[in-house]
Amino acid sequence: MLPEMIDGLTAWYDANKRELPWREPQPSAYHVWLSEIMLQQTRVEAVKGYYGRFLEAAPTIAALARLDDDRLLKLWEGLGYYSRARNLKRTAQILMREHGGVLPRDPAELIKLPGIGLYTAGAVASIAYGVPAPAVDGNVLRVLARAEGDFSNIALEQTKKAVAARLLSAMPKHAPGAFNQALMELGAVVCLPNGAPRCGQCPWQNSCAALREGLIGQLPVKSAKKPRAVIERRLFILRCGERLALRRRPEHGLLAGLWELPEAFALPGDLVVSRESAGSAVHIFTHREWHMTAERVVLSGRIEGFSWITQEELEREFALPSAFSGFRAALFA
Numbered sequence: 001m002l003p004e005m006i007d008g009l010t011a012w013y014d015a016n017k018r019e020l021p022w023r024e025p026q027p028s029a030y031h032v033w034l035s036e037i038m039l040q041q042t043r044v045e046a047v048k049g050y051y052g053r054f055l056e057a058a059p060t061i062a063a064l065a066r067l068d069d070d071r072l073l074k075l076w077e078g079l080g081y082y083s084r085a086r087n088l089k090r091t092a093q094i095l096m097r098e099h100g101g102v103l104p105r106d107p108a109e110l111i112k113l114p115g116i117g118l119y120t121a122g123a124v125a126s127i128a129y130g131v132p133a134p135a136v137d138g139n140v141l142r143v144l145a146r147a148e149g150d151f152s153n154i155a156l157e158q159t160k161k162a163v164a165a166r167l168l169s170a171m172p173k174h175a176p177g178a179f180n181q182a183l184m185e186l187g188a189v190v191c192l193p194n195g196a197p198r199c200g201q202c203p204w205q206n207s208c209a210a211l212r213e214g215l216i217g218q219l220p221v222k223s224a225k226k227p228r229a230v231i232e233r234r235l236f237i238l239r240c241g242e243r244l245a246l247r248r249r250p251e252h253g254l255l256a257g258l259w260e261l262p263e264a265f266a267l268p269g270d271l272v273v274s275r276e277s278a279g280s281a282v283h284i285f286t287h288r289e290w291h292m293t294a295e296r297v298v299l300s301g302r303i304e305g306f307s308w309i310t311q312e313e314l315e316r317e318f319a320l321p322s323a324f325s326g327f328r329a330a331l332f333a
């Protein structure tokens with residue numbers, strides 16, 4: 001990367017960066033870590049409210065380490081990828097036990113912690129501690145592939161490593177955090193995906209290889225993903241009086257430990273007062289799709305094996321993943 005590209009990028013960032021709750025003049029490592037974890041796979045606009053609420057409940061790493069599991073999942077409800085929340089707490093507990101309650105400065109130490117990969121380690125080390133470390137995410141890979149006219153497949157680890165090495169040697173050692181954030185910001189607001197970059201606003205419009213050579217539609221190169229597995233689910237919305245039946249998902253795997261609607265099973269006929277369709281919904285995860293139909297069943301008595309909860313209890317303390325949001329209106333109808 002040419003020195004004038006770096007200067008242009010940082011000047012552009014200073015003049016154009018968005019005001020975001022986690023962009024403080026001297027952000028703490030905790031704040032950088034929390035915001036970066038929340039922003040994985042999630043839009044900035046969606047994260048803003050969660051970030052503030054989370055910090056109210058857990059203003060410090062010590063408070064996060066002590067946070068009750070159900071409260072943790074409730075705070076995360078709707079953000080998805082719930083293992084992120086569990087790893088935050090696990091890491092906070094390790095930090096309290098082994099690191100005096102602070103995040104290490106060294107990226108090589110940071111990546112040993114649950115839920116922290118190379119990208120997050122680089123972001124925390126550079127933004128909070130000023131350590132020269134690259135932070136390579138999908139945005140950064142896209143921007144650089146276009147700016148440099150690089151046809152390497154960005155889905156490959158070797159490409160990410162090569163980009164990280166180039167960035168490490170190019171980044172200004174006195175301001176690595178600002179440099180990393182500038183690059184991420186450029187990818188997030190100017191060099192947009194799917195062939196729609198705003199090159200007229202880009203500080204690199206005079207040097208960008210993709211713009212000069214008409215390659216924007218072809219870059220970045222990314223290998224096709226495997227198709228997602230489709231899983232058909234028949235669910236029950238079981239009601240008894242004012243209460244709804246929920247069950248907890250297993251402690252491991254997808255949506256571990258969260259609550260869900262029961263899978264359809266053979267109902268005891270003498271308890272069934274009425275039953276009707278509650279429609280269908282599709283939820284898309286990274287590697288699978290749930291195609292769900294639900295039936296709303298009113299019972300005259302409770303069936304064993306479920307938690308029977310009121311609407312108020314659901315709002316207050318039961319984390320129901322957004323996979324079920326298509327049925328939310330029918331739960332207490």
Ligand code: SF4
Nearest residue numbers: 191197199202205208
């Ligand atoms: S000039 Fe356009 S394609 Fe090139 S880096 Fe800037 S926004 Fe991306």
